[in-house]
Amino acid sequence: MTATTQTRTATTIASRVRDHALAGPHRIAMREKDFGIWQEVSWADYWDTVQTVAHALLALGVQPGDRVAIHSENRREWLYADVATVAVRGTTVGLYPTNPAPEVGYLLSHSGARVLIAEDQEQVDKALAVLDECPDLERIVYLEPRGIRHRYHHPKLLCWDDLVLLGVAHRDANPDAVAERMAAARSDDIATLIYTSGTTGPPKGAMLSVSNVDFAISVLVDAGGFTSPPPSPADLLLSYLPLCHVAERIFTTWFSAGAAVQINFAESIATIQANLREVQPTILFGVPRIWEKILAGVTIRLASASPLKRLNARLWLRVADRIGATLVRTEGNHTLGTRLAYAAGWLFFFRALRERMGVGRVRYAASGAAPIAPDVLRFFMGIGVPMHEVYGMTENTAIATANRPGRVKLGTVGEPQDGVELRLDEETGEILTRHPGNFVGYFRDPAATAAAMTEDGWLRTGDIGEWVGGTHVKITDRAKDIIITAGGKNIAPSEIENALKASPYVKEAVVIGDRRPYLTALIGIELDTVGEWAQRRNLAYTTYRDLSHKPEVLALVRSIVDGVNARYSTVEQVKTFTMLPKELDHEDGELTATQKVKRAAIAELFADQVEEMYG
Numbered sequence: 001m002t003a004t005t006q007t008r009t010a011t012t013i014a015s016r017v018r019d020h021a022l023a024g025p026h027r028i029a030m031r032e033k034d035f036g037i038w039q040e041v042s043w044a045d046y047w048d049t050v051q052t053v054a055h056a057l058l059a060l061g062v063q064p065g066d067r068v069a070i071h072s073e074n075r076r077e078w079l080y081a082d083v084a085t086v087a088v089r090g091t092t093v094g095l096y097p098t099n100p101a102p103e104v105g106y107l108l109s110h111s112g113a114r115v116l117i118a119e120d121q122e123q124v125d126k127a128l129a130v131l132d133e134c135p136d137l138e139r140i141v142y143l144e145p146r147g148i149r150h151r152y153h154h155p156k157l158l159c160w161d162d163l164v165l166l167g168v169a170h171r172d173a174n175p176d177a178v179a180e181r182m183a184a185a186r187s188d189d190i191a192t193l194i195y196t197s198g199t200t201g202p203p204k205g206a207m208l209s210v211s212n213v214d215f216a217i218s219v220l221v222d223a224g225g226f227t228s229p230p231p232s233p234a235d236l237l238l239s240y241l242p243l244c245h246v247a248e249r250i251f252t253t254w255f256s257a258g259a260a261v262q263i264n265f266a267e268s269i270a271t272i273q274a275n276l277r278e279v280q281p282t283i284l285f286g287v288p289r290i291w292e293k294i295l296a297g298v299t300i301r302l303a304s305a306s307p308l309k310r311l312n313a314r315l316w317l318r319v320a321d322r323i324g325a326t327l328v329r330t331e332g333n334h335t336l337g338t339r340l341a342y343a344a345g346w347l348f349f350f351r352a353l354r355e356r357m358g359v360g361r362v363r364y365a366a367s368g369a370a371p372i373a374p375d376v377l378r379f380f381m382g383i384g385v386p387m388h389e390v391y392g393m394t395e396n397t398a399i400a401t402a403n404r405p406g407r408v409k410l411g412t413v414g415e416p417q418d419g420v421e422l423r424l425d426e427e428t429g430e431i432l433t434r435h436p437g438n439f440v441g442y443f444r445d446p447a448a449t450a451a452a453m454t455e456d457g458w459l460r461t462g463d464i465g466e467w468v469g470g471t472h473v474k475i476t477d478r479a480k481d482i483i484i485t486a487g488g489k490n491i492a493p494s495e496i497e498n499a500l501k502a503s504p505y506v507k508e509a510v511v512i513g514d515r516r517p518y519l520t521a522l523i524g525i526e527l528d529t530v531g532e533w534a535q536r537r538n539l540a541y542t543t544y545r546d547l548s549h550k551p552e553v554l555a556l557v558r559s560i561v562d563g564v565n566a567r568y569s570t571v572e573q574v575k576t577f578t579m580l581p582k583e584l585d586h587e588d589g590e591l592t593a594t595q596k597v598k599r600a601a602i603a604e605l606f607a608d609q610v611e612e613m614y615g
Helices: 003-007 013-023 043-059 076-087 101-111 121-129 160-173 177-183 210-222 246-259 269-279 288-303 307-329 336-357 374-382 446-452 493-501 527-536 544-548 551-565 599-605 607-613
Strands: 028-034 037-042 067-071 091-095 115-118 139-142 157-159 190-195 205-209 236-239 262-265 283-286 364-367 387-391 421-424 430-434 459-468 472-478 506-512 519-525 574-579
Touching: 013 043, 013 076, 013 177, 013 210, 013 246, 028 043, 028 076, 037 043, 043 076, 043 160, 043 177, 067 076, 067 101, 067 121, 076 091, 076 115, 076 177, 076 190, 076 246, 091 101, 101 121, 101 190, 115 121, 121 139, 139 160, 157 160, 160 177, 190 210, 190 246, 205 210, 210 246, 236 246, 236 269, 236 283, 246 262, 246 283, 269 288, 269 336, 283 288, 288 307, 288 336, 288 374, 288 493, 288 527, 307 336, 307 374, 364 374, 374 387, 421 459, 446 459, 472 493, 493 506, 493 519, 493 551, 506 599, 519 544, 519 551, 519 607, 527 544, 527 551, 551 574, 574 607, 599 607
Parallel strands: 028 262, 067 091, 067 115, 091 190, 115 139, 139 157, 236 262, 283 364, 364 387, 519 574
Antiparallel strands: 028 037, 190 205, 421 430, 430 459, 459 472, 506 519
């Protein structure tokens, strides 16, 4: 077989979906709520719709390498459009639903997207507002017609239903067109363009090829790089994080295409808790903010429970704490004592608690995309949720390390995945990876691509790490976030920040101190839990700012800071803090779309408060 022939036999997510449809046409591929009722989509219907949408893209003139952008919450059409784009050898570009119009303009213009799939009037308005900046954009396909169909008459607008009709007509006239395009797929085709969060500048578009994605599926799905046993059609997943992020793309699109797991779409980010309880997924991924939010919800419910229920909860949570401590020591392996304690706890508390949290059937849970406090992981481990911290990034198709079942070292991101070369730079401690999942490069940015790679093919992750036990990797911080105090001490702020955010009362913590004599912090409260705390004390308040500046709340936060300080040396302690006057927001430029703090923006926006702490 020649090299040319090999490149033309590439396995794509489209060919995988097709194969599942042939093998199990009547199995349920995905579910989504319509008017409060879960609607099921079989694999046969999934693949049939993908083919129709793919034909529609061909009818619109989409050529190999053309970009198709999707600006929507997680829903069936996201997957239809994504898989269909890959089927015609196009490149999917995901936009965050929270992207404001200026960012939408930048992403559409920079990517050169020819077609945009926009969810509703809000997203269509953003696109129309920046249309002059996007000369390559030829069509805007909207999913929800409400507020658009009879009020908007722009020639570039096309309703999703009309797109489907266009695909049906093209399919009737050219029945083999999509199959022929799929047969010509190459391993070096760019399957998706994923834009980084842009904490230090404009987002960069990471190009992931068909072979990059195939490697990720082979490691994480086929070989069970996360779960043990590997994911299967019996598994249920809840899709709720933005699909334009590489982490959710893995657990929704790639797990689905790779192992035929059933995907359940959350109604919205605000209904996650309710949807978790309904679906009871078997595999659950969350960024730290999600796990912290679930834990905060437990705190709120227990605080408002009857005295007898609170007494019972405290008893079994102490048992869970002891179980968690043992599991930390044994790397996640139960002892006879923990099994007996958990069995008793399951009967009297843990089962009901887990079902209320929506994690009653979770056999594998993972946290990634940002650092998380070990105390949060230990809580979930103690109540029986098998938690694993994992690590990867867009530029290596999210393939780097994972804590594997039975080999969990709390506080680390695990051991390198199979097929992954990983080393630490001898001078800086930066984590470097090399494997077939390393990205092709940054779209239209050769200088940034060159800076991200070494001459011999190692990816510079930008994360500083250290080995633990010779097998597991611990990330100390992002290289650019390391604080060097006026006294020359190097401090990793994320560890301190995560310790503060482990409290259910703290939502945001930004440690400051670069070139300063000591550390300070900007702290934002968790409105729900602190609000409930205030109500129980008959403490009246009006706004977020009013509540956060109450003397009683300041005392509460001071006690949390003092507790965290007790764990660190003097130079690593937060000497003083000030309360954020508002919740940080993506649209105000304080957070990225993935809810990561933009430190430079925070330092500028709250410069006066920072200077007062050093006054």
